[in-house]
Amino acid sequence: MLFSVFLFTALSGAISNSETIKSTDSTSNRIINTITLKGNKVTRDHIITREIPFKVGDTLSGDVITKKLSSAQQNIRNTALFNFVDVERKDIDSNRTDIYITVTERWYIWPLPIFEIEERNFNTWLDSKNLDRATYGFDLLHDNFLGRRQAFSVKFRTGYTHLFGIAYRIPYLDKKQKHGIGFSIGFSQNHELAYATVNNGLRFYKDPDVFVKKEFSARLNYSYRQKIYNNHYFEVRYYSGEIQDTVLILGENYPYYSNNTSKMSFMSLNYLFRRDRRDYKYYPLKGYYFDFEITKYGLGLLKNEALDVTTLYSTFKKYWKLSNHFYAAASLKGKLSGTSHQPYSVMRALGYNTYVRGYEYYVMDGYNFGLIKAGFTYEIVKPKTYKLPLIKLEQFNKFYYAVYARVFTDFGYADNHANNEVNNLSNTYLFGTGAGLDIITYYDGVLRIEYSFNRLGQSGFFLHLTAPI
Numbered sequence: 001m002l003f004s005v006f007l008f009t010a011l012s013g014a015i016s017n018s019e020t021i022k023s024t025d026s027t028s029n030r031i032i033n034t035i036t037l038k039g040n041k042v043t044r045d046h047i048i049t050r051e052i053p054f055k056v057g058d059t060l061s062g063d064v065i066t067k068k069l070s071s072a073q074q075n076i077r078n079t080a081l082f083n084f085v086d087v088e089r090k091d092i093d094s095n096r097t098d099i100y101i102t103v104t105e106r107w108y109i110w111p112l113p114i115f116e117i118e119e120r121n122f123n124t125w126l127d128s129k130n131l132d133r134a135t136y137g138f139d140l141l142h143d144n145f146l147g148r149r150q151a152f153s154v155k156f157r158t159g160y161t162h163l164f165g166i167a168y169r170i171p172y173l174d175k176k177q178k179h180g181i182g183f184s185i186g187f188s189q190n191h192e193l194a195y196a197t198v199n200n201g202l203r204f205y206k207d208p209d210v211f212v213k214k215e216f217s218a219r220l221n222y223s224y225r226q227k228i229y230n231n232h233y234f235e236v237r238y239y240s241g242e243i244q245d246t247v248l249i250l251g252e253n254y255p256y257y258s259n260n261t262s263k264m265s266f267m268s269l270n271y272l273f274r275r276d277r278r279d280y281k282y283y284p285l286k287g288y289y290f291d292f293e294i295t296k297y298g299l300g301l302l303k304n305e306a307l308d309v310t311t312l313y314s315t316f317k318k319y320w321k322l323s324n325h326f327y328a329a330a331s332l333k334g335k336l337s338g339t340s341h342q343p344y345s346v347m348r349a350l351g352y353n354t355y356v357r358g359y360e361y362y363v364m365d366g367y368n369f370g371l372i373k374a375g376f377t378y379e380i381v382k383p384k385t386y387k388l389p390l391i392k393l394e395q396f397n398k399f400y401y402a403v404y405a406r407v408f409t410d411f412g413y414a415d416n417h418a419n420n421e422v423n424n425l426s427n428t429y430l431f432g433t434g435a436g437l438d439i440i441t442y443y444d445g446v447l448r449i450e451y452s453f454n455r456l457g458q459s460g461f462f463l464h465l466t467a468p469i
């Protein structure tokens with residue numbers, strides 16, 4: 001979530017993602033008599049019932065009903081459409097059960113002023129405090145257009161990055177709610193770009209008078225949701241870019257574009273499979289997650305399309321509840337793309353969105369990489385909810401927070417055979433460990449404060465705005 005939104009919401013109060021399930025358990029078989037939805041003033045009923053793993057008329061034992069109600073609650077919460085999801089089961093006689101699901105909807109339309117620092121993470125900006133890399137503008141977001149979970153956004157930026165983009169997603173086209181489509185178009189230009197990695201850090205070229213990089217991209221995607229937990233995504237993308245000739249000279253041995261020219265166009269094809277069984281995807285404590293992604297850059301359909309790279313990504317995450325307050329989690333993430341020559345823009349490995357904790361200030365490019373994360377979590381403050389009497393809108397009138405303490409360990413490795421003599425953290429086993437404090441709040445907001453140690457003997461405080469694993 002955008003840092004500016006997080007600050008606003010954290011100061012305004014927070015809305016809970018905690019819910020309750022009320023039931024009277026029984027091992028006898030029961031028929032689901034009715035499913036009643038309450039509170040969805042904007043969201044259509046079928047968007048909610050799509051997340052429920054049973055239907056009216058099903059015959060289930062009482063224990064199975066309880067388990068499926070918990071799954072329904074988690075599924076509805078993970079749509080990110082609601083602040084609260086309360087599920088109640090009422091046995092009306094010895095054979096029939098009524099289900100009541102009450103939701104509190106979020107605010108779906110966000111005209112947001114944006115102020116962003118264009119760094120790999122917040123910690124790198126704290127190190128430099130360079131406001132020249134500030135981007136500002138506005139976003140217009142609608143997360144539940146027509147009450148059908150359709151997403152529409154318009155983005156405008158100026159400052160460090162000049163950008164205009166529009167995107168629209170329809171998750172369900174058919175009555176069975178399995179097929180969806182989406183598209184996006186964007187244009188951006190910058191006075192500065194990173195053209196190489198030297199001494200494990202990005203090296204930049206800047207020209208305040210002209211734009212050194214211009215990019216246009218268009219995407220068209222199709223999604224197929226198999227049952228509830230399995231999702232398939234297919235995307236075709238067109239990209240066209242131009243960089244200043246000076247960049248090619250500066251990066252002579254490490255070119256930004258693979259054909260060593262200032263202009264480049266290519267098409268790519270992407271497939272992503274995702275299975276998500278986490279209890280709460282923004283800060284999970286139980287369940288698991290798996291994805292597999294393959295991308296082919298360069299399809300040979302455009303004239304002078306010199307790019308020809310295939311990458312494979314995969315992630316597996318597992319979460320356990322050990323006791324009433326203790327939890328454990330571990331993850332494995334990796335990338336494979338061979339060892340043939342690749343342009344600099346494709347060789348991202350560790351230090352961007354994926355990093356070894358304790359190495360936030362460094363970049364490790366690579367053709368391939370692996371990353372293992374593990375940690376233990378202690379629940380200091382269970383989710384607490386308070387009503388704010390001065391705020392009338394139900395989308396904002398509850399305050400929520402939870403606090404967790406963690407210890408963690410990360411291992412990583414980036415395989416890079418290009419220019420590795422000036423980047424000694426590539427082709428080296430990386431190790432980081434430390435402890436942290438997490439505050440969970442308002443519209444899926446996460447604030448992590450960590451103190452980490454790395455293999456270089458360095459240590460320090462780091463801030464992050466996403467879940468640790």
